[in-house]
Structure formats: C-alpha cells, structure tokens
Amino acid sequence: MASLIYEGAGTSPGQEGGPISEFAMRSEPFPLKEPLAPAHLIADQGDIPAARSVSASVVERVYRHRLPVRISHWLNVPILIILIMSGLQIFNAHPALYWDDRSDREHPFISIRPMKTESGEMRGITTILGYKFDTTGVLGYSDGKRRAFPAWATIPSAKVLAMGRQWHLFFAWALVINGLFFMTYAWLSRHVTRDLAPTGKDLRGIGQAVKDHVVLRHPKGEEAKRYNVLQKLAYVVILFMVAPLIVLTGLTMSPTIDTAFPWLLTLFGGRQAARTVHFIACFTFVGFIVIHVLEVILTGFFNNIRSMVTGWFVVKHEAGR
Amino acid sequence: MIPHERAMERRQFLKGTLGAASLVALAGCDNLSQTSWFPSILSKAEKLTERVQRAVTPANALAKEYGEADISKVFPANGNTDPGTEEYAEHVAKNYSEWTVDVVGMVQTPISWSLAALKELPSRTQITRHDCVEGWSAIGKWTGVPLGELLRQVEPLPNAKYAVFHCADVDEDGIPYYESMALADCYHPQTILAYELNDTPLDIPHGAPIRLRFEQQLGYKQAKYVMMIELVETLSGIAGGKGGYWEDDQGYEWYAGI
Numbered sequence: 001m002a003s004l005i006y007e008g009a010g011t012s013p014g015q016e017g018g019p020i021s022e023f024a025m026r027s028e029p030f031p032l033k034e035p036l037a038p039a040h041l042i043a044d045q046g047d048i049p050a051a052r053s054v055s056a057s058v059v060e061r062v063y064r065h066r067l068p069v070r071i072s073h074w075l076n077v078p079i080l081i082i083l084i085m086s087g088l089q090i091f092n093a094h095p096a097l098y099w100d101d102r103s104d105r106e107h108p109f110i111s112i113r114p115m116k117t118e119s120g121e122m123r124g125i126t127t128i129l130g131y132k133f134d135t136t137g138v139l140g141y142s143d144g145k146r147r148a149f150p151a152w153a154t155i156p157s158a159k160v161l162a163m164g165r166q167w168h169l170f171f172a173w174a175l176v177i178n179g180l181f182f183m184t185y186a187w188l189s190r191h192v193t194r195d196l197a198p199t200g201k202d203l204r205g206i207g208q209a210v211k212d213h214v215v216l217r218h219p220k221g222e223e224a225k226r227y228n229v230l231q232k233l234a235y236v237v238i239l240f241m242v243a244p245l246i247v248l249t250g251l252t253m254s255p256t257i258d259t260a261f262p263w264l265l266t267l268f269g270g271r272q273a274a275r276t277v278h279f280i281a282c283f284t285f286v287g288f289i290v291i292h293v294l295e296v297i298l299t300g301f302f303n304n305i306r307s308m309v310t311g312w313f314v315v316k317h318e319a320g321r
Numbered sequence: 322m323i324p325h326e327r328a329m330e331r332r333q334f335l336k337g338t339l340g341a342a343s344l345v346a347l348a349g350c351d352n353l354s355q356t357s358w359f360p361s362i363l364s365k366a367e368k369l370t371e372r373v374q375r376a377v378t379p380a381n382a383l384a385k386e387y388g389e390a391d392i393s394k395v396f397p398a399n400g401n402t403d404p405g406t407e408e409y410a411e412h413v414a415k416n417y418s419e420w421t422v423d424v425v426g427m428v429q430t431p432i433s434w435s436l437a438a439l440k441e442l443p444s445r446t447q448i449t450r451h452d453c454v455e456g457w458s459a460i461g462k463w464t465g466v467p468l469g470e471l472l473r474q475v476e477p478l479p480n481a482k483y484a485v486f487h488c489a490d491v492d493e494d495g496i497p498y499y500e501s502m503a504l505a506d507c508y509h510p511q512t513i514l515a516y517e518l519n520d521t522p523l524d525i526p527h528g529a530p531i532r533l534r535f536e537q538q539l540g541y542k543q544a545k546y547v548m549m550i551e552l553v554e555t556l557s558g559i560a561g562g563k564g565g566y567w568e569d570d571q572g573y574e575w576y577a578g579i
Contacts, residue, residue, distance in 0.1 A: 103456075103457035103459065105395070157347065163354045167363060173366050173370075254578055255538055258385060260378035272458055
C-alpha cells in the first residue's frame with residue numbers, strides 16, 4: 001500500500017486521497033493536473049516549517065518493486081558481471097569471431113591480436129571486417145601482456161581458460177535459474193502485461209520520449225510512477241530478446257546440444273556464428289547496464305536504490321494547486 | 322546542509338564505494354579461484370550440465386554431418402603435435418606396422434588389434450565439426466572403425482563404466498596423455514577410432530595412426546595416438562583421478578559436452 005506524507009501543514013491532499021495499488025504503474029490515473037511543475041524539493045527533506053505551506057509539495061511513497069523482482073534483480077548484478085568477465089576470459093583463448101560453422105582464420109569477422117610492428121614494437125590490433133585499429137593498452141596488448149581483453153576485464157585476471165570456464169558455466173546456470181524464476185513470477189503476477197508491455201499510448205509518445213531523454217529530462221510526479229516507454233522497450237528487449245538469445249547462442253556452442261537440437265545451428269547460421277551472436281548479445285548487455293546505471297544515477301540515485309532494496313519509491317507532487 | 326552540497330557528498334560516496342567495491346570484488350574472484358573449496362563448488366555445475374544434457378539428448382542422435390564443400394581448408398592441430406618419444410619415432414619409421422590398439426581391463430576377452438586388422442573391420446566415414454575448448458571450430462572428414470564394434474568383440478564386464486584411452490604422447494615432464502569417456506557413449510554410432518582425415522592416413526599432428534572421434538564433446542576429449550583402451554569401473558585410481566590429462570592438469574571439465 002502506498003502511504004502519503006504531507007510536507008508542510010495546512011495543505012490538503014485533496015484528490016490524492018484513496019488507496020493506491022501496490023503497483024504504482026498500475027495505479028488509477030490521478031485526475032489530471034498537468035503540467036506538473038518540476039519538484040524543487042529533495043525527497044527526504046524532513047520537516048518543513050508550516051510557514052512554507054504555500055509552496056509545499058506532497059511526497060508520495062509508492063510500493064514500486066515487489067520482493068521477487070527485487071531478489072531477482074540483485075542476484076543478476078553479480079551473475080551478469082561474472083558472466084561477462086569470465087566470458088571475456090574464454091574469448092581471450094581464441095580472440096577471433098567468425099560467421100558460419102567453421103573458423104576461417106584468414107577471414108575473421110573480428111579479431112583482437114597482438115602484432116609486432118616493423119620496428120619490433122608490440123601493438124594491440126583490433127581488426128573488424130578487415131579494417132585494422134590500434135587498440136594498444138586495452139585490446140590486444142595491455143600492461144606488457146599479449147591478451148585480447150585486459151586483465152582488469154577478465155575473471156580470473158590471469159589467463160586461465162579452465163578456471164574462466166568453471167566460473168562461466170556455473171554462473172550460466174545461475175542466470176538461467178534466476179531468469180526462469182523471474183519469468184514465471186513476472187507472467188503469473190502480470191508484471192509483464194501491467195508494467196513492462198508498452199501501451200499504444202506509450203508507443204505514440206515515443207518521439208517525445210526520445211527528445212526528453214536526449215536532453216536528460218526525465219518523467220516527474222505522476223509519470224515517474226510507471227516505467228516510461230523507452231524504459232519499457234529497453235526492459236522488454238533485454239528480457240525477452242537479448243537474454244533468451246544469449247542463452248540459446250551459448251547452448252549452440254555445445255556439441256552435445258547441437259546433437260540434440262540441430263535446428264539451433266540452422267537458426268543462428270552455424271556454431272561460429274552463434275559464438276559471434278553470443279558476443280554481440282554480451283555487449284548489448286554491457287550497453288544496457290551502462291545506460292541503466294546512468295539513468296539510475298540521473299533520476300535520483302538513492303530513491304531508485306531504495307525502491308529496489310525496500311520496494312518503496314518516492315514521488316513528489318506539487319500540492320495546493 | 323544545502324542540497325547541492327549534499328548531492329556532491331553523495332557523488333563522492335558513490336564514486337568511492339563503487340571503486341573500492343569493484344577492486345575488492347576482482348581480487349576476491351582471483352583469491353576464490355585459488356582456494357580448493359570454491360572451484361569444487363563451481364564444478365557442481367558440470368554434474369548438472371551432464372545430467373540435463375544426457376536427459377535431453379537421445380542416445381543415438383547424430384551430430385550434424387556436413388558436405389564435402391564444408392571441409393576446412395586447414396584443420397589446425399592443437400595440444401601435442403608430435404609425441405616425440407623414441408618409441409613413437411620407431412613406429413613412424415616402420416609406418417606403424419607394429420602399432421596395436423589393445424582393449425583391456427574389465428572385459429571378457431582382451432584383444433589386441435594391429436592397424437591392418439582395424440582397417441579390415443567395418444568402417445564409418447563422417448564429415449563432422451571439431452570444436453576446440455579455445456573456441457574455434459574446424460570441419461573434417463574422418464574414417465575409422467566404430468568403437469562399439471571393438472567393444473562387442475571384447476565383451477565388457479557388467480561393472481565396467483568408463484573407457485580410458487592411453488596415448489603415446491607425453492608432456493615435457495614425461496606425464497602421458499590420457500582421456501576417458503562413459504562406456505555408454507562408446508557405443509554411439511559416430512564414436513570411432515579414426516585412421517583417416519580427409520581421405521588420407523592421419524598425419525602426426527592429427528594423431529597418427531589412431532585417434533578417437535567423440536563428436537558430442539570438445540576437442541580435448543578426442544585422444545590422439547591411442548595405444549590402449551582400458552575399461553574400468555572408476556576413474557579415481559588413474560593418474561590424477563579426474564579422467565583425463567587436461568582435467569587433472571588444468572581443471573577442464575571431464576564432461577565436455579559444452
């Protein structure tokens with residue numbers, strides 16, 4: 001249940017009374033009072049003298065994330081970090097990607113290799129579709145070592161393929177189990193249909209949403225209670241496209257799974273193509289995580305973290321209007 | 322405190338916390354990797370993988386077989402590319418005429434096959450994909466005798482659970498290469514003792530004169546230079562006890578289905 005905290009005496013919650021659903025995103029629309037003025041007061045600014053009642057704002061606490069979502073979310077943090085970093089360790093064992101079933105070493109799609117210049121100097125060279133880029137220091141050659149991804153990006157930091165595989169294959173199961181747990185919950189609780197699926201209205205507003213995001217103008221007040229359309233699309237794409245893709249392409253690299261389900265090879269265009277798609281999906285995750293964390297910081301770090309830890313999210317409304 | 326000061330303090334706190342946390346976490350992962358207990362927890366995943374993969378894979382389902390046009394122009398050879406021992410050099414000099422594959426251990430009748438005898442048995446040719454643990458794949462055309470054929474002749478005892486492949490190659494410390502697989506997998510129609518790659522007798526880098534093809538698993542399971550196949554009930558008494566050279570030495574998975 002949501003509770004309302006009134007900041008400043010004398011103002012009445014007026015139309016904002018009444019129960020609010022557990023899921024903020026599903027709550028009944030408030031009587032429109034747009035445009036909402038930007039809130040100038042920080043969320044947890046304790047007591048305010050009664051004298052300020054004229055401009056006081058109403059702080060509403062909404063229960064935004066239910067426990068299973070919060071558990072699943074935080075489990076994903078170490079799981080994804082470990083999977084990405086141990087995956088880069090595995091990549092380092094053969095730092096080239098191909099399409100098709102075979103590794104045609106003369107024509108990789110991408111390769112990251114140490115190469116000696118004519119003067120005998122070691123450089124890290126990243127080759128994409130035949131175009132060479134000098135990436136010394138990060139890719140190909142870093143800290144005096146011939147390695148595709150640098151030590152700080154891999155688990156373990158030293159070059160140990162066997163241990164990287166052990167980490168990766170253990171946490172791959174953790175991702176799958178956590179993913180199945182979340183998916184089951186999200187469908188049964190209708191989290192997917194209520195909160196994640198963009199509505200027609202959402203999609204029609206996508207142009208404005210893009211413009212707002214570009215200038216870092218984020219939804220406030222009532223609009224902040226539900227996921228905005230870009231957020232919904234990002235979650236839907238990651239949860240229902242990229243995550244299954246990364247699991248399926250991972251499985252396609254297994255010779256036993258290919259024996260059991262040969263159509264996986266057809267679907268991805270071969271085992272090496274599946275490895276390449278796995279890599280691209282990984283960096284889609286990296287991109288998502290970077291933007292996700294950035295948005296968490298930009299839209300009120302402590303409020304966001306609190307809502308993912310305790311479930312409670314604070315929304316500010318200008319009162320007395 | 323005025324709001325922007327507070328925001329700055331928060332930012333500082335955030336930066337410091339994240340930086341410190343990531344350093345501690347990375348060092349932690351490295352330390353955990355070096356303990357004995359943590360990797361043993363990680364390796365539980367191998368058992369789960371084996372159980373699930375065996376459950377979803379029909380016993381005689383075939384690995385994809387490719388066409389002639391798909392064969393890799395270069396089939397890289399990995400691991401030991403020449404046993405380098407005097408004994409092996411003698412075999413090479415005699416064109417493997419005295420090479421035998423002995424099937425021993427928990428069997429009714431141990432049998433020793435010469436290379437010529439193996440080639441007289443029914444053969445199977447398959448164009449399959451070889452997946453190295455490093456990540457690359459190569460496609461080759463293998464001809465050899467189905468291992469199940471040999472096993473039917475030696476008649477394994479009921480308690481035999483694994484086939485151990487003893488090889489002619491040794492590492493720089495003199496430790497011989499060996500591998501093992503579940504006896505049940507030995508009867509898979511594509512599991513063969515290969516003596517030809519791409520229509521020519523195996524060369525030394527690819528395991529001459531005999532190597533295993535076990536198409537459901539990774540490259541390091543495909544033992545080269547096979548001299549003896551020993552049927553056992555448990556792998557614990559053999560070398561490091563983990564069922565293979567790379568398993569003992571590096572901690573690679575014994576069940577290399579993925």
